Amino acid sequence: MHRLITIILDITIIVASLESSVARKENVRHIFKQVKAKLSNCSATPNISVLQKQFYAHIKTWLARNVKTVQESKLKTMQKMMDGFDECVNDLESASDEEETKFYTDSCQDDIEDCKKELPL
Numbered sequence: 001m002h003r004l005i006t007i008i009l010d011i012t013i014i015v016a017s018l019e020s021s022v023a024r025k026e027n028v029r030h031i032f033k034q035v036k037a038k039l040s041n042c043s044a045t046p047n048i049s050v051l052q053k054q055f056y057a058h059i060k061t062w063l064a065r066n067v068k069t070v071q072e073s074k075l076k077t078m079q080k081m082m083d084g085f086d087e088c089v090n091d092l093e094s095a096s097d098e099e100e101t102k103f104y105t106d107s108c109q110d111d112i113e114d115c116k117k118e119l120p121l
Contacts, residue, residue, distance in 0.1 A: 007033065007048060023072075023076070024070075024071075024072050027072065027075045028063065028067055028075065028108055029109045031059075031063065031075060031078060031079065031082075032060070032064075034082065035056050035059050035063065035082075036060070038052060038056045038082075038086075039052075039053065039056045039057065039060065043089070043093060045093065047105065048089060048092055048093060048108075051089065051105070051108045051112065052083075052089060053091075054112050055085050055108070055111065055112050055115060058112070058115055058116055058121070059078060059081075059082070059115065059117065059119065061118075061121060062077075062119040062121060065121065074119075078118075078119070081111065081114065081115050083116065084108050084111060085108065085111045085112075085115070088104055088107045088108045089104075089108060091104045092104035092105060092107075092108060092109075094118060
């Protein structure tokens, strides 16, 4: 009886691990597709487009190199970085004067540097 319980527990752990692995793979693919879409739809404004390409190209490269080993926690961090960067880009696109443009440009550049530190190639 004890042996049967041990086998059932082992199977439960294996199934949970497989489910987690499938969910992780789906999240990786989802983020990769998001990144591809962002790279395809960069801003028409040249300086903003350059920032977007730097940010998303880095993430795309990092994901391609780490697709098999990336952890769920890293994917969550990546999604937060992308959301923050997109918000900053939106603010930059609606900047109304030189000070705002400089502020949001510098903020986007900081986001790019943070991304490169968090996801080293």
